[in-house]
Amino acid sequence: MSQPATLTWLAEHELRLGWRDWLSMMTAGRRSRVRTVAIALVVFAVFMHLVAWSMIGGYASTPVDPGKSVLVAVTGTLLLSFSLLLSQAMESVTRAFYARADLDLILTSPVPQRKVFAVRIARIAASVSAVALFLASPFINMLAALGGARWLAAYGVVAAMGMVAAALAVALTVALFRSIGPKRTRLIAQIVAAVIGAAFVIGLQIAAILSYGTLSRFAPLQSEWLVSHAPGPHSAIWLPARAALGDAGALLIVVAASFAVIALSIALFSRRFGEHVIAASGVSQGAVRQRAADGFRRSSAAHALRRKEWTLLLRDPWLVSQSLMQILYLLPPAVLLWRSFHEGAGGFVLLVPVLVMAAGQLGGGLAWLSISGEDAPDLIASAPISPRRVIWAKIEAVMETIAMVFAPFVVALAFASSWAALVAGLGVLIAAAASTLVQLRFRTQAKRSQFRRRQVSSRIATFAEAFSSIAWAAAAALAAIGTWLALAPALIALGILFGVRIVSPRQA
């Protein structure tokens, strides 16, 4: 046991809290679920290893000292992953600034704040790296199994990326704090995090569409133009890629540099971090005045519910930013649509599954907000309206929002192909309805502010929603090209929904 109030003692405390938080998220706070979660994790790990094998098994024989084209592709892939890590790290830093939790206790204790926040920054770096290592492990393991132990060096690169992402996230958030103040930083940082997470992937897709007419994000990374304009193979820019491929020297440099970056970040920002946390804790909401209404509007109870859902959604920029990621993914299809019109290409068929997939994901998020994220459940439950009518009104609110978001795409598509538009329109509605059904089956009682944690409250719901959307997207893609094979993924999607019906908890 370490001495109280020392760095190691604080680190042990953070580690214990982090572990219990993770365990609680995985088991939804029920200790009886630990065994089930452990089994599910093993099954998931096996499944992911199979996926990894099918995706990258062919690359295991890539040499340690490859040509420029391989270095470009590996570096691009690392950058793609890094943008997601940075996004996640910014979320964590923002949460550390604004979550009250134990801050009152810590800030009133005689422990130097600098020490406390040095450990907090290190914890963020460790948690970002841990998640990245967990997600990358199936791919690295398969490469090591098929191509040799040298691939295990990639673990070091992933951990280094996590540390650099955390350091950069702290620097970015502190910079935002200093430039726009604590009140606006919360929202802006979360929007920036969402955009960073999506921007690089989407940027590559748009580049691919404009250059090659495909939605594949890897096409630009394999382009001759990029390879010819990239620095020479001995440039320091390729160090992370070389390290990932098993170059021990490069790995040493990358890991040492990442430790240096996080240490510098802690040295520079741990004091300011504390000051900013205090500033954030003093932020008041402030009054937001709305335009006075002209009078109460005559409406049915169901319409009042629908209007309430839309108003709450529109007035919550944080929720809008959380949905932004899903909406951002519609940009590449929009560019593809625009390009197809101009060049008469048949690429619009590719749009159908993208639209359907996006609708399924957005529908799931909106359905959670509407059905589970009810801030006044007692008011609704004590109102003279049947629970069935309440649920229907909320489903209508979700479906009408989906229709409004996707209608412009479907209408534009109709000018190119009425059949593709019909399939896309039906697919969008069905995928959104299916995700809504999943959320309905797994509905809980939660605050809207817990939106970000919805995916950990029920893993089954999250996976069912994702697989249902994928299956409907596949069905729509096959239907768009006019083959009866579309029935196969549609039947799988129906099977998923039937499975949800069986395994979902009984609703009171």
Place this chain on the structure above:
Amino acid sequence: MQRPVALDVRGLTKRFDRPAVEALDLIVYGGEFYALVGPNGAGKTTTLRMVTGLLRPDSGTITIDGIDALADPIAAKQVTAWLSDEPMIYDKLTPYEYLEFVAGLWRIAPDVAEPRARELIDWLGLTPHAHERCEGFSRGMRQKVALAGALVHDPRLIILDEPLTGLDAGSARTVKNVLSERVRAGGTVIMTTHILEVAERMADRIGIIAGGRLIAEGTLDELHHKTGKTGSSLEETFLTLVEAPVAAE
């Protein structure tokens, strides 16, 4: 003359891991202010949540204003309002919009609901904040907004769970005045509270619940009489009554 019955509960029972409410009988008359007191975990909130339709009883009957609340919950809810100890309102709506939403849920015509809403907003001192979002409101202001929501549909029976918890003296006084006014206007109020002085001063009758059972009820004098402690405070009477069953167990 026989008094109209606002709430008639018979044999109400609810079990979770252990019995929460057991064969509880309760009658509250129209125009009455009824306080339900009891120690923590006695079953007060569970009882009232069953009455308001938020929880399904295992057995028993609930009749509100002559309506069988279990057979026709919609009709029963139409004449009832519920206010919990934690004011549940929408941060992104203004008090005015919140009341419009509640009026919509209870299907109150706008020409009736709006003047009533304005009157309530004024009465509760919320006029300067009527068009501000509730997100920056203090607990007292949130409770006032929730109370306005409970009253905007002019319920015949108002059920409140610890409505004064966490309120400052001014807000608590406003809430008490509003409730007293409702009773004077013929409405029925049932309220749980841990503040025995409030029950002592405001309630026509007091019910004491412990271990899921109604162990005593009556006017203050009747309760004193039961314990043989005439002239003592409700606190002393309450402790005597509550500790007796515990000692018996």
